[in-house]
Amino acid sequence: MPARIRVAAFSRTPLIYSSSTAFQHELRSSSRYTRHFSQSLRSSTVLRDQFYAWLSGPGQNFEKPLPGSTNYLSAYTSDGVLRRQKEETKVDEKEKSQESSAAKVANDGASIDGQNADDPATAMDNPDNTTDTPEEPEELKEEELENDQLKKESLRDLRPFPMNQQFVSESVLSESVREDIYNQVVNKGTHVVKASADANISIERVAAVVRLKQIEKNWLKDGKPLARAYSRAVLSMLPQTTSIAQAHESITDIPILPSTTRQVFHPVPESRHFTRADAAKAFSDNLKPADERMPHQELILTRKLQLQGERQHAIRIKVAQFAAQQEKERIGKREALKRREEKRTTVVAGRRWDFQIKEIKAEDVGYKGKNPKGTGWRYGMPHEDRKRALIKIPERVEA
C-alpha cells in the first residue's frame, strides 16, 4: 500500500478571495446585496461579484500582455502588484511619509471600484494622478518608463501555476536563433550533431528547427501568407533564448530506465575498482554504461583529452575521427536492418506494381492459438477491430 499523506492537498470548496480588506468592505456596503424580499445572500451571487471584483482589480494585469516581458500569475502579488517592481520600489516606499501610505489605501479602493483603469502599481507610484482619470498619453508614457526599468524575470516570475513549483515556463528559441541554426545546417553544411553541440540545443530540436524553417522558406517562396502578427505576439509573451551563445537546454540527458530505479545489493571486495560500467552490469546484463548511452559522447572525449594535456589541434582531429566512427556505426546499423528486411522479402516484379512476399508461419499462433504474432483469423477468435480497449485509429503517420 502506498504511503499516506496526512496533510491534505486540495480543497474541494472554493476559497474566498481575500487579498485586500477593501474588497470585502465593498461587497458588504454594496446595496445590490440587500434584497427587500430576502435577508439571506445567495452565495453564487457573492462569488460572482468576487469574480468581477477580481477581474477589475488584480485580474486587470492579465487582460493584455505585459510589453517586453512574460505575464504569469506568480509574477504578481495577490493585490496585483508586480513583484519585481515592488522589490525595486521598496526602498523608495520606506522613504515616503505616512501621508502617502494613507493615499495608497484610497487608491486601492478607487481601483477596485473600477473607476481607475490604471495598473495598481502605477497608481501607487503617483498618488496625485488617481483622483481624476488620467489622460491617455500620460498613461502611455508611464508604461514606457516602467518597461524600461523593468527587471528581467527571475525563476519565481516564470511559474504560470502558482501552486506548482515544479513547472517553469522555459525559454523558446528566438527567430534569429532559428535562422542561425538553419544557416549552419543547410547553408554551411554542418552536421546536425555538431550544430547541436555548438549551440547547446538538443539534436532533435536542431533537426526540428531546420524542418520547420524549411517549410517557412517554401511558404515565402510560394508567396503564401505567414502568421507573422501571431508569431510576433506569441514570442513576445514567452521567455526566449536570443543567442546561439546562450545555453538553451541540457544536451546530455540520459533516460532513467525502470531497471535502474530499484536498489541492488551487489557485494564487491573493497579493493575492486568499481566503475560506471560495472554498475550498469550490476543492474542488468544488457544495460550500457552512462558514457555510452549519453548523446554527444564526443564531449566526454574532448574533456578527457584536455585533461591529458593534448593540444587543441590534436583534440580536434581525434574528436572528428571519433564522431566519424560513430556516424559510420549508426549508418551501418541502419543498413543492416534494411538488408535483413530485404532478405526476408521476395520481390516479384509485376506489370504495374512489385509484389513483396514475406514468409508467414501458421504455427506462430502457438499451442492455444492466441499468440498475437500469429497471422490470420482463427475460428472462434473475436476480430481485433471489434475488441474493447484496442487502438483503432492509426498509431503512426509516415512522414
Add this chain to the structure above:
Amino acid sequence: MSRQKFRSLKAAKIRADWNKYTLFNLDRNRRANEASRTYFQQKWAAKKATRAYHGEVIREKKWQRMFSKKLPAVVSMDPKYMAKHDGSELAMGRGSGLSSDSRKDNKILDSTTPYMQMTYFPIERRLDMAIWRALFASSVRQARQFVVHGYVKVNGKPFRHPSYLLNPGDMFQVEPDRVMFATGAKKVNNHRTRQRMKSRKVTAFKTRGSKNATKTEQDEGAEAEAAAEESPETTTSESAATQPESENADEEEADTPADTHKRLKAILAAAKEIASSPRTRELSGKTKQEIRAFKKLVSRTLSRSSKTAEHQQVTTINDLVAQMEALKLKMSPAKARNSATANSDNQSTSSTTTTDQNLVISEAEEQDLQQAIQEAIQDAHEEQQAADKSKPYKTPWQPRRYMSPFAFIPRYLEVNQNVCAAVYLRHPVARAGIAEVPTPFNMETSQLAFNWYLRRR
C-alpha cells in the same frame, strides 16, 4: 461533461483553457488543511480536481488504460565530471564514497526529481492536447474541434483523429487562419455595433460629397437588414458578393476575379515587353536576370490566380505593380552604371571576364532581390490582413484577452509560429527539480491522484 457547470464559480474547477474563469480559479486556488478527511476522500478530491483539467474529454475507463505507473525521467550528465571520474569514486570505501567531497562535485545528486507531477504524462501525447500546448488553440476542446473539422495535418497529411498519440518526431500543422481565429481578439459581431459603425461610415461618405452617396447608403441599409437576419458567416460572404455591384467608392474591393486576371495578364505583357525591348540588350546581366525573375513571378502568380482568394490577388497585383515600377526606375541608372563599368573594364581586361564578374555579382544580388520580393509580398499580405472584414477575428490581429498568463510552450515541443507548425520532439520527462507536464496542481495533489489510479477499480 454537462455544459452548464463547465465553468462554475461554486464548484470551482481548473479547466484546460485560457478562460478568465480558469484564471480566477487558478489565482484563488490555495492549499487547504484537510486533516479531517480520510485518505480515500483526499484521493477522490484530488482525482476529481486533476481530471477536470487533464483530458477532461477522455472517458475515465480510457484514461485508466492509458495510465502508467512508470513515469519517465532523465538525468542530465556532466561530460566534464564524467571525463574526470569513472564512477569508482562513488563506490569507494563501504560503497558510498570515501567522503562527502566526491558527492559535492556531483550536482545531480542534490535536487529531487518530481516524479509525481508526471502523473498525466500520457495525455500530453494526444494530438489535441499538443495543439493546445503549442498555443494554436485557446482550449483543448477547440483544438479537438480543429482536428475533427480537418484543419490539422500530421506529417503533411490531413488527419482527423484528435486522440492520436503523437510519436517523437511527428510534425503537426494547423491552418494559420484558424490559429489566428482561436488566439485572436474577438470580432465585434454585435448587430447594433455593426450598425453604428456603418452609419458612421455613411456620414463620412456624405461629408465627402460624392455623387453615389445616396445609392451606397441605400445599398448598405439593405445589407445591414440582411445582416440582421443571417448568421455572421453568411453575411460576410453575401456582402462580399454584392459589393462589386453596389459600390464603386472603394477601388480595391471593386475587383472581380476576371478583372484581377486581366490586370495580371496586362502586367505580364508589360514585363515581356520590357524583357524583349532592344534597350535591354545593353543592360547588365544582373538587371536582365531581375527582369527574367520578375517575369517568372508574374506568370506564376497568373497560373495560381484561380486558386488563391480574391483579396490575396489584389495584394499581389498591387505588389507586382510596385515591383515593376521599381524595376523601371532601376533600369535607367543601372544602364548608366553598367556602361561605365564596361568601359573601364574594356580598357584593362578582356570582355569575357567582365561578363563573368557581372554574373557572379548578379547571382548574389538576385538572391537578395528574391528575398526582397518575398518580404514585399509578406508585407503586402500583412497590410491586407490589417483590416480585413472577411476574417472571423478582429483585424488588425491582436492576441485575445487573458492569453498572456497561459502562454508557455513546454520543451517537448518545437514550434514555428510563422507557419503554425510544431514538432513533437520527445515524450515529456521529469528532471531534477522540474517536471515537464504542465499541471496547475501541487505535488501532493498529483501524488494523491497518482495513488488513486495505482489500483484499477
